[in-house]
Amino acid sequence: MSWTYLVLAGIFEMIGVAMINSLHKNxxxxxxxxxxxxxxxxxxxxxxxxxxxxxxxxxxxWTGIGASGGAILGMVLYGEPKDWKRILFISMVLGSAIGLKLIS
Structure with missing residues (x-):
């Protein structure tokens, strides 16, 4: 159950970060x-x-999900750059988080 809590924490972190951007604009x-x-x-x-x-x-x-998720939301919702290098490094962050899960 703790891994579910951790994923939920990361998702809500993404929402909080997206709302910071929304708050600055609106x-x-x-x-x-x-x-x-x-x-x-x-x-x-x-x-x-x-x-x-x-x-x-x-x-x-938690920080990996929040940071990479925030970057993905920025690309999808706010028109931030979507070049292959950015996507590669976001994938590396997510891959590292998955690796930590696998060895824990």
Missing amino acids: RNWQSLILMLVGFGLSFLFLALAMETLPMGTAYAI
Whole structure:
């Protein structure tokens, strides 16, 4: 169950990051509330995952999901560059997270 919590934490981290960008562009209450909820749930699920997973592993995977997911959302939703080098390095981050899961 802790791995499920960790994936959920990463997904909510992605939502929080996307809402930061939305908040900068729109300055509305909906973006602010979604950002706070996203980050709040992210920390909650990270804390639940860390009850059984080692801190280093949990943090590395959480940041990997959040960073790569945020970059992907930026490309899909906000028109950020989609060149092959960027996609390669995002894939490497995700591959590292999967590798940590496999050895844990």
